[in-house]
Amino acid sequence: xxxxxxxxxxxxxxxxxxxxxxxxxxxxxxxxxxxxxxxxxxxxxxxxxxxxxxxxxxxxxxxxxxxxxxxxxxxxxxxxxxxxxxxxxxxxxxxxxxxxxxxxxxxxxxxxxxxxxxxxxxxxxxxxxxxxxxxxxxxxxxxxxxxxxxxxxxxxxxxxxxxxxxxxxxxxxxxxxxxxxxxxxxxxxxxxxxxxxxxxxxxxxxxxxxxxxxxxxxxxxxxxxxxxxxxxxxxxxxxxxxxxxxxxxxxxxxxxxxxxxxxxxxxxxxxxxxxxxxxxxxxxxxxxxxxxxxxxxxxxxxxxxxxxxxxxxxxxxxxxxxxxxxxxxxxxxxxxxxxxxxxxxxxxxxx
Numbered sequence: 001x002x003x004x005x006x007x008x009x010x011x012x013x014x015x016x017x018x019x020x021x022x023x024x025x026x027x028x029x030x031x032x033x034x035x036x037x038x039x040x041x042x043x044x045x046x047x048x049x050x051x052x053x054x055x056x057x058x059x060x061x062x063x064x065x066x067x068x069x070x071x072x073x074x075x076x077x078x079x080x081x082x083x084x085x086x087x088x089x090x091x092x093x094x095x096x097x098x099x100x101x102x103x104x105x106x107x108x109x110x111x112x113x114x115x116x117x118x119x120x121x122x123x124x125x126x127x128x129x130x131x132x133x134x135x136x137x138x139x140x141x142x143x144x145x146x147x148x149x150x151x152x153x154x155x156x157x158x159x160x161x162x163x164x165x166x167x168x169x170x171x172x173x174x175x176x177x178x179x180x181x182x183x184x185x186x187x188x189x190x191x192x193x194x195x196x197x198x199x200x201x202x203x204x205x206x207x208x209x210x211x212x213x214x215x216x217x218x219x220x221x222x223x224x225x226x227x228x229x230x231x232x233x234x235x236x237x238x239x240x241x242x243x244x245x246x247x248x249x250x251x252x253x254x255x256x257x258x259x260x261x262x263x264x265x266x267x268x269x270x271x272x273x274x275x276x277x278x279x280x281x282x283x284x285x286x287x288x289x290x291x292x293x294x295x296x297x298x299x300x301x302x303x304x305x306x307x308x309x310x311x312x313x314x315x316x317x318x319x320x321x322x323x324x325x326x327x328x329x330x331x332x333x334x335x336x337x338x339x340x341x342x343x344x345x346x347x348x349x350x351x
Contacts, residue, residue: 005200005235005236006231006234006235006236007231007234007235008202008203008204008205008228008231008232008235009200009201009202009203009231009232009235009236010123010126010200010201011199011200011236012122012126012198012199012200012201013126014126014176014177015122015126015177015197015198015199015349016121016122016125016126016174016175016176016177016197016198017174017175017176017177017180017195017196017197017198018172018173018174018196018197018198018308018348019071019173019174019175019180019183020067020068020070020071020172020173021067021070021170021171021172021173021303021304021308022039022040022062022063022064022066022067022070022170022171022304023037023038023039023040023063023168023169023170023300023301023302023304023305024038024039024040024042024059024062024063024066024168024169024170024301025038025040025041025042025166025167025168025297025301026041026042026044026045026140026141026166026167026168027041027042027043027044027045027167028045028141028164028167028282028287028289029041029166029167029168029281029282029293029301030042031287032281032282032283032287033280033281033282033283034280034281034302034305034306037305037306037309038168038301038305039063039066039304039305040062040066042167045140045141045142045167047059047062052140052142052143053087053091053092053095053140053143054095055140055142055143056085056087056092056096056138056139056140056143056169057091057092057093057095057096058096059092059096059138059140059167059168059169059297060083060085060092060093060096060097060136060137060138060169060171061096061097061099062169063136063138063169063170063171064081064097064100064134064136064171066171067134067171067172067173068134068173070173071173071183072183073132073173073183075100075101075102076101076102077132078100078102078132078133078134078173079102079103079124079129079130079131079132079133080102080103080104080105080121080124080130080133080134081097081100081102081103081104081105081133081134081135081136082105082107082116082117082118082120082121082124082133082134082135082136083097083104083105083106083107083117083134083135083136083137084106084107084108084109084113084116084117084137084296085113085137085138085139085296086110086111086139086143086165086295086296087143090106090107090108092138092140092143093106093136093137093138094106096138097136102134105120107120107137109323109325109342109344110296110325110326110327110328110342111139111217111221111249111250111294111295111296111298111299111323111324111325111326112204112249112323112324112325112342112343112344113137113296113300113323113325114135114137114170114249114296114299114300114303114321114323115249115299115321115322115323115343115344115345115346116323116344117135117136117137117172118135118172118174118198118201118321118346119201119203119344119346120135121133121134121135121172121174122174122198122201122346123201125174125175125176126176128176130176131175131176131178131179132173132174132175132176132179133173133174134171134172134173134174135171135172135174136169136170136171136172137169137170137296137297137300138168138169138170138296138297138300139165139166139167139168139294139295139296139297139298140165140167140295140297141164141165141166141167141295142167145165163217163218163250163252163278163289163290163291163292163293163294164282164287164289164290164292164293164294165293165294165295165298166281166293166294166295166297166298166301167295167297168295168297168298168300168301169297169300169301170297170299170300170301170303170304171300171304172300172304174198180195194311194312194313194314194350194351195350195351196308196311196312196348196349196350197348197349197350197351198346198347198348199347199348199349200236200346200347201344201345201346201347202228202231202232202235202344202345203228203344204224204227204228204342204343204344204345205224205227205228205342206224206327206340206341206342207223207224207227207340207341207342208338208340208341209223209338209341210338217250217252217255217294217326217339218250218251218252218253218254218255218256218258218278218291218292219254219255219258220326220328220339220340220341221250221251221255221324221325221326221341221343222251222255222256222258222259222262222324222341223258223262223341224324224325224340224341224342224343225248225251225255225259225322225324225341225343226259226262226263226266227343228322228343228344228345229246229263229268229270229320229322229343229345230263230266230268232320232345233268236347239268240268240269240270240272240273240274241272241273242318243273243318243319243320244273244315244316244317244318244319245273245274245275245307245316245319245320246270246273246274246275246319246320246322247274247275247276247277247299247303247307247319247320247321247322248274248275248276248277248278248299248322248323248324248343249276249277249278249298249299249321249322249323249324249325249343250276250277250278250292250293250294250295250298250299250323250324250325251276251278251279251292251324252276252278252279252290252291252292252293252294253279253284253291253292254291255276255278255291255324256274256276256279259274260274276292277293277298277299277302277303277323278291278292278293278294278298278299279292279293280302280306281293281298281301281302299321299323299324300323303321307319307321307348308348311348311349311350312350314350316350317349317350318347318348318349318350319347319348319349320345320346320347320348321345321346321347321348322343322344322345322346323343323344324341324342324343325341325342325343326339326340326341327339327340327341327342328340
């Protein structure tokens, strides 16, 4: 069961567990600082797809297959999939996951989709609506450029404020306590790794600061990150020091500084514990990625490959995972609309 906390949060009295995860990335991500941590780095960014959209579908397919194999379960053991991507009508998800034959909740939260998927998957498990489910998301540099900016053939020059869409997919298998204990090898005390559980969530609101620059996603998303982090801390009566890390998804270098400034205006100093997946995944100076990484896959693969192992090892005991999204489309942008943002916060703890 779940307990409502404050304005926008839930505390899970029966927290679900993340029993496995998988990260599949492209070549540029494999050349970055986390390259040796990912489960799979593609030989190229096609992944045997005939189009960029098909390539992104292959990313999700490989990621979910890998996560299922690591968990030692079959696709038919999953009650639900919670999944989405950046493309129109979530075509990467629908074409990538259809062969699994699992009931699907198709999601769109822009680059915050990893947080949205984990939130809803955890809610279903905690409420007893499922025993096992999965959260999956992806992005692809070429398919995102084609939809939101310019096709690669255009070879446009990118401003330094822009972020580089990560080619990657992250998949997470979640289980309720009873299902977790029933899986061989998962009993506490027999596994050298600590168990990872989702103990709470704070669902974000749409926040619009009037940003019009679609090449500066960090500025559009930082206010939403500030809003949900501040709300989360109030709802749970916590301070930043209660977390080993507070991790945003896709703010990049510019968005990070805006977030820290906005939080200081609220009397909250995040500087000692804040990190951003978009900064962590690339070496911006060597790889020419502008302000950092973004895309649904950015926070998902970084959580899977980097932060979850830190929780499993006991180096971290509690983190706040806050993927951030810019809620625009090519239609809204071309019609002169603002670029609003949203962010969702997920509490991950080890035991």
